[in-house]
Amino acid sequence: MQTALQHKGLKELILRGSSGAYIHMHRSALTSLFQKRMNMKSINLFKKVVCVGLSLSLLTACSVTSNESVIEDEKVATADSNTAGSADAVSDGDYKYGKIDIPGKDGALCGAPIYIAYENGYFAEEGFDVTLISADFETRKIGLNNGSIPIVNGDFQFFPSIENGIDVKVVDGLHEGCIKFAVRPDSDIETVEDLKGKKIGVDEIGGTPHQVASLWLENAGISADPANGEVTFLPYSDGNLEFEALSSGEIDVAALWDPLGSIHEKAGDVKIIFDLGTDEYFKDRFCCFLYASTKVLEENPEEVAALLRAYRKAQEWIYENPEEAVNIIVEKNYAAIEDRELAVELIKSYGYPSASEHADNWDENVEDNVRYFAGGLYDIGYLKTDPEEFTDTVYQKVDVGN
Numbered sequence: 001m002q003t004a005l006q007h008k009g010l011k012e013l014i015l016r017g018s019s020g021a022y023i024h025m026h027r028s029a030l031t032s033l034f035q036k037r038m039n040m041k042s043i044n045l046f047k048k049v050v051c052v053g054l055s056l057s058l059l060t061a062c063s064v065t066s067n068e069s070v071i072e073d074e075k076v077a078t079a080d081s082n083t084a085g086s087a088d089a090v091s092d093g094d095y096k097y098g099k100i101d102i103p104g105k106d107g108a109l110c111g112a113p114i115y116i117a118y119e120n121g122y123f124a125e126e127g128f129d130v131t132l133i134s135a136d137f138e139t140r141k142i143g144l145n146n147g148s149i150p151i152v153n154g155d156f157q158f159f160p161s162i163e164n165g166i167d168v169k170v171v172d173g174l175h176e177g178c179i180k181f182a183v184r185p186d187s188d189i190e191t192v193e194d195l196k197g198k199k200i201g202v203d204e205i206g207g208t209p210h211q212v213a214s215l216w217l218e219n220a221g222i223s224a225d226p227a228n229g230e231v232t233f234l235p236y237s238d239g240n241l242e243f244e245a246l247s248s249g250e251i252d253v254a255a256l257w258d259p260l261g262s263i264h265e266k267a268g269d270v271k272i273i274f275d276l277g278t279d280e281y282f283k284d285r286f287c288c289f290l291y292a293s294t295k296v297l298e299e300n301p302e303e304v305a306a307l308l309r310a311y312r313k314a315q316e317w318i319y320e321n322p323e324e325a326v327n328i329i330v331e332k333n334y335a336a337i338e339d340r341e342l343a344v345e346l347i348k349s350y351g352y353p354s355a356s357e358h359a360d361n362w363d364e365n366v367e368d369n370v371r372y373f374a375g376g377l378y379d380i381g382y383l384k385t386d387p388e389e390f391t392d393t394v395y396q397k398v399d400v401g402n
Contacts, residue, residue, distance in 0.1 A: 096127030097303050103140055103152050104132035107239070108257040109335040109343060110178035110287065110350050111153065112325055117314035119328050125313075126306040137206045144168045147295035151307050153288045156373040157211035162394050163385055169297060169396040172290040172308055173366045174315075176351035177276030177283065179209050180261030182246065182254045185271050189252060192220040192274070198252040199232045201242040208288070209255035210235075212276060218380035219281060246270070258346050259337040266342060277349055281376075284351070286369045297396065308400045315352045322347045363397045370395045 102123075104114035114132070117123050123130040135143065137157065143149025145166050153174045162168060181200075183189045189198065195217060202210040210233055214224035223230045234251055236242035239260040246254040253273070254261075264270045276282050290311060292304045318325045326343040329335050337343045353362065374387040374394075383390060 095124070095129040097300075097306065099129045099131065101131050101133045101135075101143070101149055103135035103149065105134040105334075106257070107335055108178060109259045109329065109337065109346055110175050110257070111334070112318055112329060112347060112350070113174060113311050113314040113352065114153065115329055115332065115334045116318055116325055117310045119332060120314065120317065122310040122313040123307075126310045128307070128310070136204055141166050141168075144291060144293045145295075147293045147299075149293065150296045150303065151290055151292050153290055155208045155211060155286070155288050156215075156377060157206060157208055158289075158291055159374060159377055159390070159394070160382055163383055163390070167294040168291045168394075169294055170289045170366070170370050170394050171292045171297075171304060171396055171398050172311065173286040173362075173369060174288040174290055174311070176285065176349075177278070177287045178258040178346070178350055179212055179276040179287065180256055180258065180265065180272050181213065181274035182243075182256055182261050182264060182270035183252065183273055184246060184249075185268065187252070187271060189273060192216055192222070195253065196222050196230055199234055199250070201234050201236050201245055201251040201254045203237070203239065203242070203255075203257065204235050205233060209257065212282070212287075213255050214382075215376060215380065216274060216279070216281070218382075219376070243269075259335055259343060262342060262346055263337060263339065266339070285372060286366070287350075289366070289370070292396075292398075297398075301398065305398050305400050308398055312353075312358055312400065316355045316358065318347065318352045319354045367391065367395045367397070 102114065102118075104111060104118065118130055118132055135149070135152070137154070140149065140152045140154065141158070141161055144152060145168070151171075158166070158168065158170075189195065200213055202213065204210065213233070217224045217231060224233075226232065234245070236245060239256055242251070242254050242256065243260065243264060245251045247269075254270070256264075261270070261272065265272050276287055290308070292307075297304050322344050323340075326340050326347055330337060330340060330343065335343070371387055371391040374383060374385075374390045377383040378385070378387050378390075385393075
């Protein structure tokens with residue numbers, strides 16, 4: 001048993017000897033045993049083994065340190081690669097406003113200004129180290145309210161929440177319509193009047209497609225309130241799942257963000273009964289506004305102004321370079337579309353403003369859009385505040401300094 005113990009101790013010493021204290025403890029214990037059982041020649045051999053163990057320990061420690069350095073370098077490289085456009089525009093530590101999160105990973109083609117501001121380095125030029133995140137409607141509301149997310153895009157879906165106390169302001173307009181309602185090619189659904197008693201798929205309850213559908217229905221005299229049972233909304237976290245649900249008959253209508261609705265329309269897989277960009281009530285109006293945290297606006301208005309400059313640079317660049325914008329969006333996988341010709345057609349339809357449009361009563365146009373949708377929501381009972389009063393409260397003109 002003693003011999004087995006000695007060999008076990010030696011093996012453990014060589015394999016696990018990673019610190020001087022650990023090896024010293026074992027050497028003392030083993031030396032005591034060996035002095036009783038072994039001759040001087042064996043003791044000398046044992047000492048040589050201990051020295052080998054110490055050497056191995058030092059080598060192991062060096063190896064671990066080197067590996068940790070490599071891993072840390074890889075982490076830094078990965079972090080750097082996730083801040084597109086920033087390395088060329090701004091050196092490390094030079095971001096005036098530091099790190100911020102901006103929702104920008106929902107896959108919608110019309111989110112192009114966010115993607116381009118990020119990829120072309122406009123956020124970085126204006127002093128932001130931006131991380132694009134995924135965030136549902138509730139997450140956006142919470143982030144805006146507490147200031148952890150300084151700015152988000154969204155449609156009039158925020159208006160009732162603002163009336164109920166969420167502390168945000170409309171500060172700009174982002175783009176026009178990019179939502180389509182699709183039915184199966186053989187469906188007998190043709191108009192909004194045919195939707196009574198139907199099931200409608202959306203990305204989330206309270207999200208933009210859901211709110212657009214609700215206003216469309218209510219304007220036609222069909223209640224969008226689930227308690228009334230005139231229509232049913234079913235949420236799908238992924239547009240492809242929503243399309244599969246439409247194909248299988250699980251839902252009757254799919255309210256889809258571009259590019260998915262347009263892709264399936266071009267393929268002949270669906271029939272479009274509503275297009276936000278061409279519908280009489282919605283056309284030439286903002287699909288999405290930019291909402292800023294009131295907390296950030298009050299504490300640092302220049303930060304919001306800088307963000308708006310980045311967005312406007314992106315809008316103007318897209319207006320001038322739609323093909324290049326599509327190339328970036330497709331190659332960076334911001335939106336799942338391979339048909340670049342279709343993507344360019346869609347990008348051009350979203351009404352991104354030029355520099356001259358920004359210079360020509362742009363802020364008045366944004367305010368007018370707020371008033372328009374506030375009036376629409378007021379008329380169907382979704383808002384209780386007078387539209388003029390609501391607009392005066394919720395819209396805030398920001399001096400962007402150009």
